Amino acid sequence: MIEPTTSVTGRIRLLMKVVRVHQWVKNVLIFLPLITSHTLMSWDAHLRPALLMFLGFCCFASAGYVCNDLLDLEADRNHPTKKNRPFASGAAPASWRHGLLPALLIAGLALGAFIGFTATCVLVIYLLVSLWYSLHLKRKVLLDAFVLAGFYTFRVIAGHVASDIEFSPWLLAFTMFLFLSLAFAKRHVELLKLQDRQDADGDDKPVLGRRGYILSDLDLVPVFGIASGFICVLVLALYVGSDRITELYSAPMILWLLCPLLLYWLCRVWILSHRGQLHDDPVVFALRDRTTWFIAVLAAALVWIATTGTPASDAPATSRAPDRVLLAGGTS
Template identity: 30%
Template sequence: MKNLMLFFPPFLAGKILGGYSLSEYFWPFLSFSLLASSSYIVNDLLDLESDRKHPAKRYRPLAAGRISRGRAACIAVFLTVVSLCLAAFFVPGLIPWLIGYFVLSVFYSTILKKLLWVDLLAISAFFLIRLEAGGAAFDIKNTPWLYLSVFLLALFLSTGKRLSELHQLGALAGCHRMVLLRYSSTKLNILLYATSVTVLITYFMYCITHRALLYSVPLCAYGLFRYIRRVQKGKEGDPTSSLLRDPQLFIVSVIWVSFVGYVLYG
């Protein structure tokens, strides 16, 4: 679901309907999804021991021992090669972003996720790479306000994810992720509220380019506040899981997409 960010540039530029063929949508999404899958496998290989101590992640194939390290590594290499080959043949402009994403993923899994605050910025960078990759794939230049909105939204969501991990894991937080020992609920709550405000401001500035989109700001605000409430109640803060498991978040997201689509294409 995170890779749907690739379609944000053509969608918000008003070009997603009729501007491209089906294959022009399919190959970038497939290439990026394969590479992202490879990076997740690498991350699971590096996090194998800590995942085995996690109440939920211990059931993942590698942590549960249902697949060997060697086999997982082979799959990761295979997915990476196929991804780059597809991009080279169908979407050459995507290759630098694919390589950048994979390199950042390796650095994140080995070094960056251990550094206070840096891990949050790194997660946000993954979303920005997806956004810029979508712009490159469809030859669309993203506006500065959209860039800032996505960056701050990603920072908001990654902060919420860390806060939920802190609440859910409690005393075992350090066993799963060492950097959690250096965070506190107070610091993360402050950052969560601060980024929610800045997301609204930057999204408002983006909407000024399409006046009718200003009516979608309350939807954005409700989604942010709903996510904050979810995290503070101790529920899972992962963006994908939150969207799929929280009916209100899912409904407001569908309404937002429908409204923006109507404004841009109706």
């Protein structure tokens, strides 16, 4: 066990580790509807409520992580890597177990209230499903991966609700298949690690006794993940080829280059996963991987060129943002 730190700087760093600040990057998906509808610079109507929703998700997501760590305390202490988590290792003061969770919940509810009733309901639904996942769903084969992917898509839905932007079936389908592929990649990594730790007799055991997957699933899980990733690229290709694209982009043909970029990145993720070189947390992998950053910058540049470039001969001279519908009632 590690003795709790007493310095102010040390406690701040420890707190950031407990609430998993690095995981907050997932909540950037809330701004995706604003980016794809070209309304990111509209502060009062869209950006301000989306920013409040982002902060609310950060609070509720951290509350879910704290709750999950407390529920899995004994299991984490016997895990080869999770034993180093603040609560499992004893680095976090015992008082944090009782005060941190309600503080995060109150802060999240307050932020949701600033946006409106619908936004508050979205936050509460996310929290309840997160708790249900921690208590039960994560032990269900396949369902756990679908719920994990659903959490990411739900962030996009939250962005639509907060910013009052019309829902895009293209965007929701794209994110669902993309993150379903990454969810299966996460499970694949866990199965590979279990294989490395299995006993000499080759017992077919559930992953750490907490998941429903067994070693014989090792060949099947990548099939689900790779198929989901390829469908994600197909959705993107169909969107780029749709009539809707000309309403938002002056040079939409440039966006076709996003398809091979995304396909390459997904194939690389699965190659690394197959080799056992992928981090068990896709978010951490993306943040640390230079190739991922390069592809992201290149993709952003392509979107910028498609938005500001010379209009194609068959495209309208000016672009217009899609109509937006107020979800809570009325029109924007």
